[in-house]
Amino acid sequence: MRNLLKRSFSGIIYVVLFITAILVAKESYIVLIAAFSVLCVWEFLQIIKLKNIVPYLFFGxxxxxxxxxxxxxxxxxxxxxxxxxxLFLIYQLLSKKEIKYETERQKLGFTIRYLIFSLCFLLLLPFYKGEYTPYLMIAILVLIWVNDSFAFLVGKNFGKRKLFVSVSPKKTQEGFIGGFVFSLIAAYIISLLNKDFELINWIIISIILSVIGTLGDLVESKLKRQANIKDSGTIMPGHGGIFDRLDSLLFAAPFVYLYINFII
Incomplete structure (x- = not known):
C-alpha cells in the first residue's frame, strides 16, 4: 500500500509537470524535455557502463x-x-539475441542511434506544419498513459499468460490487450475533441503507441536485465528513473513523427 501511494504521488507530479510545461509555452516544453533528456542519457550511460561527455554534447x-x-x-x-x-532492436528482442555493445565506440554509437535521436524526435513531436500544437502532444501522452495504465490494471487483475517472460516476467498478454483496447477507446474520444486529424489517424497513432511503445518497454527491460539492474534510476519513487518512465514514448516517438509528418 505504501509503495502504491509513493507510485501514485510521484506519477501525479510527473503528469502535472509534463502537461503544465506543454500548455505554458513551447519554451517550457523544450526546457522540460531537455532536462528529461539529460537525466535519460545519464541513466542510460549507467546501464551500458559508459563514462563519456560526448552524448550530452551531441544531444545538445x-x-x-x-x-x-x-x-x-x-x-x-x-x-x-x-x-x-x-527496428533492429525489435529484431534482437523477438529473436532473443543479446544486444551487444562491447567497445566504447559501439556504446557511443548505440547511445546516439537509439536514445539521443529518439529524444530529439520527442522534442519535435508537438511541432506540426511549422506550428507548436500543444494539444497534439497532450493527446499523444494521453494515449500512451492510457495504454500503460490499463495494461498494468488489466494485467494485474486478469493476467495469466506471460507476454515475454524472459525479459519482463510481470507483463501479460491480457495486460497488453487491455491497454491496446482502452487506447483505441481513448483515440475515439480524442477524435471527438481534437480535430487536427480524422478518427482513422488517431486510431493508427494509438496502435503505433500501444504496439511500438510496448516493444520499447521490453527493449529497455532487456537492457536492464543484461546489466543486472532493476530500475534505470531512483528519481521517481515507485517508478524508477526518468528513462523507465519515458521508455515507451521514446521508442515510439520516431514512428509517430514519421506517420504524422510523412504519411498523413
Missing part, C-alpha cells in the same frame, strides 16, 4: 540544429537511422 548540438531547421533534409536521414536502429 543535434537538438538545437533540428529545432532551428525543422525542414532540413538532414532530419530525414536522422529519422531513417533512428527507425532502423529501433
Amino acid at each position: 548540438m543535434t537538438a538545437f540544429l533540428m529545432m532551428m531547421r525543422p525542414q532540413s533534409y538532414a532530419i530525414n536521414g536522422i529519422l531513417g537511422i533512428n527507425l532502423i536502429s529501433c
